[in-house]
Amino acid sequence: MTDFVAANYLFGDVARTPKGDDALVEGGVIDSTGILEVIEFLESHFGIEVSETETVPQNLGTISNLTRFVTSKKAVREPSL
Numbered sequence: 001m002t003d004f005v006a007a008n009y010l011f012g013d014v015a016r017t018p019k020g021d022d023a024l025v026e027g028g029v030i031d032s033t034g035i036l037e038v039i040e041f042l043e044s045h046f047g048i049e050v051s052e053t054e055t056v057p058q059n060l061g062t063i064s065n066l067t068r069f070v071t072s073k074k075a076v077r078e079p080s081l
Contacts, residue, residue: 001066004041009034020064025057035060042066048073 006017016029024030030038038060039050040081048050050059059069 001063003066004045005029005063006036008041009044013023020051020067021062023061024033037064038066042070046074047068048077 002031004019005024006012006014010016018024018027022029025032025035035055039055042048042050050073054069056058057065059065
């Protein structure tokens with residue numbers, strides 16, 4: 001996720017890469033359109049579906065939240081052995 005954010009919103013300026021718990025929207029890294037792009041990336045890259053009710057800061061507001069969200073969505077999809 002960090003690489004995606006740096007490449008797509010910071011134009012590769014890794015010095016400005018937010019830390020795990022830095023707010024992405026409030027920190028000015030991405031805007032509302034950027035959130036839609038992040039959702040599209042998550043769905044295509046990780047094969048998950050993000051519902052409208054899941055588009056909240058607790059899921060998408062920071063890199064740490066994004067990582068937890070994707071991990072939890074993938075855990076639900078994968079059957080236990």
